[in-house]
Amino acid sequence: MENILIDTPKDVRTEDQLDLDLLKSYLEKEFSIVIHxxxxxxxxxxxxxxxxxxxxxxxxxxxxxxxxxxxxxxxxDMARESKIMSVLTPHYPYVPKVELYCSDTAVIGREFYIxxxxxxxxxxxxxxxxxxxxxxKVQNLCVRVIDKLIDLHKIKIENTDLxxxxxxxxxxxxxxxxxxxxxxxxxxxxxxSCEYVxxxxxxxxxxxxxxxxxxxxxxxxxxxxxxDEQLEVIGILDWEMAxxxxxxxxLGNSLAYWIQADDDFVFKMFRRQPTHLNGMLTRKxxxxxxxxxxxxxxxxxxxxxxxxxxxxxxxIQQIYFRYYHKQTCNPAFKNFxxxxxxxxxxxxxxxKQSN
Numbered sequence: 001m002e003n004i005l006i007d008t009p010k011d012v013r014t015e016d017q018l019d020l021d022l023l024k025s026y027l028e029k030e031f032s033i034v035i036h037x038x039x040x041x042x043x044x045x046x047x048x049x050x051x052x053x054x055x056x057x058x059x060x061x062x063x064x065x066x067x068x069x070x071x072x073x074x075x076x077d078m079a080r081e082s083k084i085m086s087v088l089t090p091h092y093p094y095v096p097k098v099e100l101y102c103s104d105t106a107v108i109g110r111e112f113y114i115x116x117x118x119x120x121x122x123x124x125x126x127x128x129x130x131x132x133x134x135x136x137k138v139q140n141l142c143v144r145v146i147d148k149l150i151d152l153h154k155i156k157i158e159n160t161d162l163x164x165x166x167x168x169x170x171x172x173x174x175x176x177x178x179x180x181x182x183x184x185x186x187x188x189x190x191x192x193s194c195e196y197v198x199x200x201x202x203x204x205x206x207x208x209x210x211x212x213x214x215x216x217x218x219x220x221x222x223x224x225x226x227x228d229e230q231l232e233v234i235g236i237l238d239w240e241m242a243x244x245x246x247x248x249x250x251l252g253n254s255l256a257y258w259i260q261a262d263d264d265f266v267f268k269m270f271r272r273q274p275t276h277l278n279g280m281l282t283r284k285x286x287x288x289x290x291x292x293x294x295x296x297x298x299x300x301x302x303x304x305x306x307x308x309x310x311x312x313x314x315x316i317q318q319i320y321f322r323y324y325h326k327q328t329c330n331p332a333f334k335n336f337x338x339x340x341x342x343x344x345x346x347x348x349x350x351x352k353q354s355n
Contacts (some may be wrong), residue, residue: 005131006227007122009041009053015068015329016042016050018108026107027056027114030100049078049240053117060119061099065112067328079103080165081240082113087161088213092152094236118235120224125272131230138279141231145223146286148233149254150293153212153247162213166244172205175249175307183314186321191340197310197347204303206248210296214250216241219257220273251290252304255283256312266342302354306347313343 012018024038036057043051052063065078082101089095101113121128123141133141157163167174180198187193215222217238224235259271260282268276281289287301320336322328 005121005128005230006119007043007124007128007224009043012040012042012052013330018052018065022107023054026102026104027100030102031056033057049238054114060117062096062115062117063112064115065108066110067322068109077240078111078113081242082115084165084239084242085115087164088239088242091155091160091162091213092236094148094233095239096235096237118224118237120227120234121230122224123220123274125221125274127274127277133230133277133279135277135279137231138277139281141225142275142280143289144231144233145220146281146289147293148223148236149215149218149250150290152215152218152236153210153250153294155213157213157244163244165213165242166211169209169211171209171211171245172249172307175245175311176201176205179311179314183317186314186318188317188321188324188337190337191317191320192344194310194313194344194347197306197344197351200351201303201307201310206246206303210247210294211244212247214243214245214247215239216243216245216250216253218250218254220275247294248296248301248304249307251287252301252306252308253311254308255286255305256308258283258286267346270339270342300354302350306350309343309347309350313340313347316340316343 018040020038020040024035027033027038028035033056037055038057039055040063041053041055043053049064050067052065054061054063064081079101082098085095085098089097096115096118099114099116101111103111105111121131127133155162157166180202183194183198215236217240218236222236222238223233224237226232226234257270257273258275259267259273260280261276261278274280283305291297316336317340319333320340323330323333323336
């Protein structure tokens with residue numbers, strides 16, 4: 001009997017349809033098989049790369065590809081993401097196995113890769129119906145998920161192939177420079193310049209970095225839980241932005257999405273993971289737990305918190321830029337400009353409270 005808790009895809013959105021005939025011909029050659037049946041479904045989560053379930057001769061895989069339209073430089077790099085996953089697998093057992101990477105844009109109109117499907121529960125904005133956890137179990141789940149981020153950051157990357165994904169010291173400076181440039185290129189008339197926040201970040205880059213391999217988009221909705229043992233993490237998804245960088249900045253990125261029960265009603269409108277549940281750690285508790293497990297002094301986290309929110313602001317603006325210029329008609333992106341305004345306000349408030 002099918003487990004109703006398992007994350008399931010839906011019909012493919014009209015704007016995201018792929019040419020199955022071309023895809024079938026290509027995959028028959030690459031996999032050296034005869035494909036009797038092929039079908040496509042789409043997962044609704046995610047606003048960057050597109051994620052499909054492709055069923056080939058009744059076996060399910062995952063296909064990942066960029067959206068149609070203009071893309072930001074360095075974003076949606078399928079070759080890099082699939083290579084990261086292949087190199088990381090021996091060090092971190094929660095990465096799906098990559099089956100194939102295709103650079104030929106003639107097949108579906110852009111590059112893509114296919115990986116194994118890890119079937120399980122994905123905690124999105126709310127836990128799936130039928131999964132009710134006590135506050136004690138919620139806390140247990142929360143800690144287990146944070147532990148997977150810590151396990152990733154504790155990988156000893158020296159003398160491994162993972163080092164190829166880093167650019168040496170100066171990670172924080174490169175990130176601030178890069179995200180500021182991306183924001184300015186994607187700015188539209190209805191969002192603020194964010195110059196106050198930008199100047200503050202540029203002036204407060206930490207002198208010390210905690211270098212490790214980082215996910216860069218570690219959220220509950222990129223976690224796969226066992227359908228049988230609901231508190232067990234069996235997979236971590238979406239390695240597009242993974243790199244060698246600063247672990248505290250990675251944590252700051254995660255906490256930008258960490259909407260807790262006592263946040264204001266506007267921030268709660270952004271919630272896309274179940275961090276509001278009774279039993280979840282607060283952002284401050286997450287920072288304390290992480291620093292203790294990583295043997296880091298619990299220093300001022302203000303820079304990392306503001307950086308995470310500003311980075312999220314830029315990502316949202318880049319998506320809105322595509323909508324504004326009619327490169328996508330997904331109605332979910334219509335009011336993203338408002339989110340940018342709010343996140344700029346939130347960054348300024350945190351900065352002023354820290355003074």
